[in-house]
Amino acid sequence: MPDATRPAPPRPRPIPVHPTRPPPSLPAGQGQGSSSHHEQQGQGRSANGGTSGPPPRRGSGDHRPPAKTIRIGQYELGATLGVGSFGKVKLATHSMTGHKVAMKIINRRKIQHMDMTSRVKREIQYLKVLRHPHIIKLYEVITTSTDIIMVIEYAGQELFEYIVNKGRMEEGEARRFFQQIICAIEYCHRHKIVHRDLKPENLLLDDYLNVKIGDFGLSNIMTDGDFLKTSCGSPNYAAPEVISGKLYAGPEIDIWSCGVILYVMLCGRLPFDDEYIPKLFQKINGGIYHLPSHLSEDARALLKSMLVVDPVKRITTAGIRQSAWFQRDLPQYLQPLPQTPGLERPGQGGGQGEDASGLLGQGVSGVASTVDGATSAPDDQVSKADADTQNQGLVYVPDLGVVEPRIVDELCEKMAGFDRNSIWEALKREGDNQIKVAYQLVRDHKRMLQDTTDMRHDNEHVMESFLASSPPPWNAGLESLQQGVNRSTSIKNRATNKGSNEDESWDEEEDMEMEDIPDSNFQILDSSLHGKFDENGEPFPPYDVPHLQSQSLTSQEDAVRAAHQAVAAQRISGRATKSSKGKWHFGIRSRSPPIEVMHEIYNTLQVLGMQWKRKQCFDGPWDQDGRPIRETPPGMTREQRQKEKTNEEKQNQSLFFVETRCKIDNVVIRMDLQLYRVDGSNYLVDFRNVGYYRSNNDPDDYSLYRRSSNATDYTVAESLESRRSSAEGIGAATSPVRREINSNMNAGVGGVSETIEGKIKEVCSPFLFLEVACRLIVELASA
Amino acid sequence: MPARRPSHTMQTFGFNHPTAPPSHLPVASTSTSESTTPKRKKLTHAEALEQIRTFLRSQSSYDVFPVSFRLIVLDHHLVVKKALNTMLQNGVVSAPLWDSEKSQFAGMFTVSDLIHLIQYYYHTTTYEDAAADVDHFRLQSIRDIEKAIRVPPPPLLSVHPMRPLFEACKLLIQTHARRLPLIDTDDQTGKEVVLSVLTQYRVLKFMAVNCRETIHLDQTLRSLNIGTYCNPSPEHDNPYYPIATATMQTAVFDVVHMFSELGISAVPIVDANGKVINLYETVDVITLLKLGTYQALDLTIAQALARRPVDFEGVLTCGPESSLASVFALIRMRRIHRLVVIDDGRPKEGESEQDAKQRKGRLLGLISLSDVLRHVIGSDVEIGGGGVGAVPVETLLAGGTAQGKAPRADRAAAQAAIRRDAELRGEFPS
Incomplete structure (x- = not known):
């Protein structure tokens, strides 16, 4: 977006904004x-x-x-x-x-x-x-209806x-x-x-x-x-x-x-x-x-x-x-x-x-979201403000000092959804909380305004415009402020990482120049750099340095033009790659209702001879022998619905979270399928590599895995299952969005190890898992 | 899809040399106080080399890789065009192939395969047909083409990640792909797993960063005969023989033909006075084909070079007297693949300054990472060629003489042969 407050249309700019603008210095005027x-x-x-004084107001x-x-x-x-x-x-x-x-x-x-x-x-x-x-x-x-005006x-x-x-x-x-x-x-x-x-x-x-x-x-x-x-x-x-x-x-x-x-x-x-x-x-x-x-x-x-x-x-x-x-x-x-x-x-x-x-x-302290607490009317609290302030008297909080009732008043006024008592309580509570942060923000703001009175004539005007502004939405983003603290460590680690783990792009030493290497004269071949030769192989500026003075004006202009084009091309290409790079999910996205997606998956699994198995964490109204979702009566009773709501978290997980198995050669691949809601009406089917085990059965007998009666398979499977369900508790604690990212990352690594579920799995190969997942995706897409 | 775990730049290497010098390296020390500690003996070139080799024997290929990295593997059923797009999107110029039916590694797809493909189509069909064909052409069929034009098949050499790095380096020199996939067997499935791909640059950078001995490699490249140098003779009309060159007006296709026929990966572009003005590399072909049409091959080199990415870092040159140590210093600093040796214009004895200046910038030679790696590992290993008529590496290794045929079964035999060979010489414990 171009600058908002730039006062006039284009004009000559002597400071090179980008490298193609020639003058390297800035003569005054x-x-x-x-x-x-x-x-x-x-x-x-x-x-x-x-700095002497302000210019006359225009x-x-x-x-x-x-x-x-x-x-x-x-x-x-x-x-x-x-x-x-x-x-x-x-x-x-x-x-x-x-x-x-x-x-x-x-x-x-x-x-x-x-x-x-x-x-x-x-x-x-x-x-x-x-x-x-x-x-x-x-x-x-x-x-x-037509514009957004800022x-x-x-x-x-x-x-x-x-x-x-x-x-x-x-x-x-x-x-x-x-x-x-x-x-x-x-x-x-x-x-x-x-x-x-x-x-x-x-x-x-x-x-x-x-x-x-x-x-x-x-x-x-x-x-x-x-x-x-x-x-x-x-x-x-x-x-x-x-x-x-x-x-x-x-x-x-x-x-x-x-x-x-x-x-x-x-x-x-x-x-x-x-x-x-x-x-x-x-x-x-x-x-x-x-x-x-x-x-x-x-x-x-x-x-x-x-x-x-x-x-x-x-x-x-x-x-x-x-x-x-x-x-x-x-x-x-x-x-x-x-x-x-x-x-x-x-x-x-x-x-x-x-x-x-x-x-x-x-x-990393956050600011992303606004506190959305405007559910109850704050007005009745405000009326009580003065009296309450009187009752509280002087309150000292270790990390805030003496609490100023004036600021608390303001907090009450502005923080819809919080009553006066809860604000006071939050301020007095030990440790950090969002009310304390809000308090300090207001206090900082006030202090900044007060300071204007002490300022020199020159600086007074700094504040003049500041004071004239509308009141700040100071309570924005309090929630993320809290989260920010926990994040700081990981960012630091990543910052020092400097992308060095990118494939084939090792970090380069940056504090030494190539020319500094002793016993060598490494150089970049000047004529191989961009813009030195045109498409006919004619040099723009001669590459031989001694001739540089005799360089004709036209070739110089050409070079500048070429460089301009190069920059333009770079910009265009940069934009093109940006737009073409979609958001990558490993899995399938769908806009269909979630239950239909699961139904479709069920059918597809059957076509491919893959087994459908409920995850064990589930204790909902479905029967215990793993009957699929589509068997549920579409018209649930009101009680069932009610029951479902009470146990919503758990149910949602199990309803859209199944395990499938399939066999390639003598290897059984175990894979979790889980449906996530990405946003609004978009759903994502995520695939997770759970692991493999080798089966001694006839490799061609796929039907084994459609029937759920094979004993040998299940002894292995159940033992894995029990190990797994203990991990489930860890996974369930994280939010759905978080899990989506996590599992996507897992899929991305190809399930090299399930770091998120942690401690359970050793490294296993992603290749068979990817193969099965691809088969499923291809089949789903063609269905 | 990259996965990240926190790791520091230095820690991306298998071990952290500066803080934890392994006991077998008497010279490696924690500090950089080379000049202030007089007791430390300065190593000779040969001693340094020997210590580096010892180091390579003590490390495994796996140690070269960072804690976390990305690997692009292509299913060999994939259509060539899609494979190319994927590679471009992910910024890689080669990828291991995967046979999903047999669940096994199916060779490497590299720029040379692409070049062979171009070569094949040029000889057999029109551009239009070729373009249409390429849309449907699958990676697994490339081998048929390569048989047809009698070039080595997609390299199948690989190494187990836990084998000594020295062994991997030897294979790395021998394979014409200039990269070596690390292949392990997965315990759970009993199937092959492609772990990563070792490249020459990676190995050399690993040495450069972890072996302090590299600073003692003080002999010059020229004296060590590292690289290929112009050696014109009356028998050849090429004044730069044995180096193939081109001019700005040469058609890209002719250069591609040189790549394919001579099994080389770069051609210096010279002007009428023999001065190097650029270098055309096999990877440039990819950039060119990215633009879609195979007609691009009719462009001149000048036109093709103009389509290089704007941020192309430039071709690196060095003078004839550069030391091997300085090359390692450069490798520590930036990603290089080859160096063009040019005349530095210093007057020789009895030469006028004017004449010397005339020589400045002229092509003297070309140094590739293979050349450097071969010197470090030991020159007794043949460099695997990629050109028409070159003896395929695997046949070479298996001791056979049949050309162009290296069935997959031979691979194991070849590897076993190498291992036996190495063991006999006591290079690593079995």
């Missing part, structure tokens, strides 16, 4: 060839310069008033700020307060067409969740333009921007959100030169177990692990980008730049950049620690906070917030060494 609107801004800014005359005012709700639509692939971004003014906002108008048909609904939903979800003075806020979402905070300028106009900054000025950026990023990471596309174009400036991070269109909530697989962002700002397509876990890629941004602010040019993508990638992967001599020692140290190729060794936001360069002149409102119980493990943080785990611990 280059951006002034743009519209008069921007010139005005630029001049205004440079006159004011730096008049409303900046934008041509439209001939006829169009209104959406309370907003009068103004000039178009930008056009994206899904719709326009327009400036709008609130008719009553005169507040300027940006409206991102998304055409519903277009997003449906491109199957983007989930992406837009995601973006909206992110923005709703984020409340920070330096993050673009979403005020409200207006839905019409009303978002308006920030008139990009940090990008600012740098273009000003050239490189003094360290003090850069520090101010950097502090704001880091604090906003830290906030995002605490809420499990990684921006993933940080670059000066996404960093907007409000009228008081405060940074507002926008464009969360590409970010992705860091979900446990799911690496961020989509490669996105501008190559120049992208971390090595991003461009080399490794699986990456999140927060550290934003740190890299911030490092690049800091470099750009301080040096006025990109740290990694090259006309040719492969070269650029090489530079990024090798971490090859030059630190100019004008930088202070502290700044150099900070840059060096941020632009570390190995994501595990890279500094974290906590580490940055401790750096000398960052701490200088840090405004009070950006001081670290007190830790919330749901976000931190006790005894953590502190030393630099622990920071990596500390940040990840924070990073």
Whole structure:
């Protein structure tokens, strides 16, 4: 999604956003060839310069008033700020307060067409969740029959333009921007959100030169177990692990980008730049950049620690906070917030060494879902609020300090579904709980607002826009905050893993360059890199270095064009592969009613001569000798239904969970079939390898397994069965969704071992299992 | 479908050399303080080599693999086109085949099979027919084709995962597939199981990471005669003999023909002055065919190279005086398959600087991982050829002379022969 609040249509951009843009440096004032609107801004800014004071508030005359005012709700639509692939971004003014906002108008048909609904939903979800003075806020979402309109905070300028106009900054000025950026990023990471596309174009400036991070269109909530697989962002700002397509876990890629941004602010040019993508990638992967001599020692140290190729060794936001360069002149409102119980493990943080785990611990705290407790009316509780507060008196809770009744009032008001007493009880209870987290969030929020009064004139305006915003949906995602804690460890492990277990893609050493190897002169053959030769085998630029000066202008242009095409091709191909990669399940998906699916499976098993056997955990209304599901009377009595409901969990499991056996040669393959609900009306039949045993019977006698009377088979089978049912208890504890993933993974490994069920099975071959599963799938699909 | 278990980069290897040096390696130490500990004797090239071999005998093939990895196995009933798509989707260039009727391993499907297929169709049919045929052509039939054009059948060599790595390395050099499947028998079913595929790069990387001795391999590639070097003679009109080369204007098909006929996997692309400008490899054929049509084979090399992925990392070159140690250092660092040796333009005795500069960038030789592996293992092992007329490896191993026929039954005999052979020489305990 294009940027929401970009103030104007295309204009020349001297900082190469991607490697094909030639100028490597940023002469000041280059951006002034743009519209008069921007010139005005630029001049205004440079006159004011730096951190000294706020520039004059821009008049409303900046934008041509439209001939006829169009209104959406309370907003009068103004000039178009930008056009994206899904719709326009327009400036709008609130008719009553005169507040300027940006409206991102998304055409519903277009997003449906491109199957983007989930992406837009995601973006909206992110923005709703984020409340920070330096993050673009979403005020409200207006839905019409044709459009989804996001009303978002308006920030008139990009940090990008600012740098273009000003050239490189003094360290003090850069520090101010950097502090704001880091604090906003830290906030995002605490809420499990990684921006993933940080670059000066996404960093907007409000009228008081405060940074507002926008464009969360590409970010992705860091979900446990799911690496961020989509490669996105501008190559120049992208971390090595991003461009080399490794699986990456999140927060550290934003740190890299911030490092690049800091470099750009301080040096006025990109740290990694090259006309040719492969070269650029090489530079990024090798971490090859030059630190100019004008930088202070502290700044150099900070840059060096941020632009570390190995994501595990890279500094974290906590580490940055401790750096000398960052701490200088840090405004009070950006001081670290007190830790919330749901976000931190006790005894953590502190030393630099622990920071990596500390940040990840924070990073995975969740925000994904809103508390959906609006089942009972909260109003009657609110009326009691004052009296109750009086009764409670002063309450001290070890991890919260003295509880402020004022905040409890607010909690009562906002947390529909919780009464006052239960909130108090939760606050007093030992250990973490969501109410405590909510309490701290509200307290942090309040504290942030209070701090505005102590701030310098300059910073006052930071808060002005913040205060003007609608109240934050602060209670969003409390449940996942809790879960986040448990996840942190696994993420850490995965992060250090760096995808090294990918087949045939061993990790490459990143801290040494090929050219550094002694007694050799390994080189990459320059002429073999992309864009060096055209289709006729004619070199674009001559590959012989001495002739480079005599290179004609046309060939240079050709090269640039070729590189452009290459980038475009890459983008296109990237998109194509993304869309073609479906979600993989091992098993069969179906939209039919579950009972029909099971019936179909039953029939198919019969056709294939496979045995149908109920799982033993089941004690429902079915008879004990394993009569199949289809034999059940379709019209169950009311009592039966009632009974079924009471024992629902167990029954559902057994109803759609059967074992099948089949024989290949002299080997009997045992396989579990289980039906899961994926979503809405989609069901997934999952296959699980239970194991094999060898039978001495005549290998051709398949009928044996249709009859359930063969004694020898069953002695073996029953003993396996009993071992298995003990494992069942473990499995049943996990949620259905979780199990689906788990068993899918099991199937994926081909049942190398049933790690989830644990401790029971030794390694067994996946091949026969896969063969049987495939037969079943093929038969089911053709039936 | 990858499965993941937490593991650190270093731990993906069978054992963690830096922290737990095995007792049989006196030189390997926990620290990197090579220069500060004067007592440590610097090994000669030969000593280092011997220690590496000892190490390889102490490890099994299984140790090379990480805790968790992905394996793509194809059913040999699969249609070639689908098989190719699957391989492309999963980013692999070869896959073991599986015979689901007999529940056993059915050979490797590699780029060379594809190249043979192209070769066959070129000689027997039109592109249109070929394309139509390929839609229905099954992997298991490739063997018939390969018999028809008299090239070795899909390599059937394999090794048990728990056999010493040294043994696997020997087989790895001998098989023309440049990769060796690890095959075990499953206890529960009594059937074969394909565990993974050992590649040359994997083994060499394992050595590079785990054997500190590799830094003592200080002799130059040239002096060790590792690789193939230009040695023009009046009998051959190829100025780079025995290296096959092509120009930017050569048709892809002609290069594919070289691959097939000579049993090679890469052809340097040179300009009129003999300077190397690129390298066309067998894997590039896959990229080309990904685009769908076999007409792509009529393209020139220049056109074909332009279709390489944009993020192609480039062809690696080295100078003639590079040491073996430096190659291992490079292997530690990045994934390589071959190196083009080019003239570094350093003036020789009595040569003017101008003349020397003229030579710079010219093709001198080609080094493949097989060459490196063969040197490490010992040069007494024949490299398995893949070309027309080459003696099929398995016939070679079984001591037979019949060409092109290596029935499956012979495989066991061949393996047994190798084992006997090795045991007789006392290379590993039986």
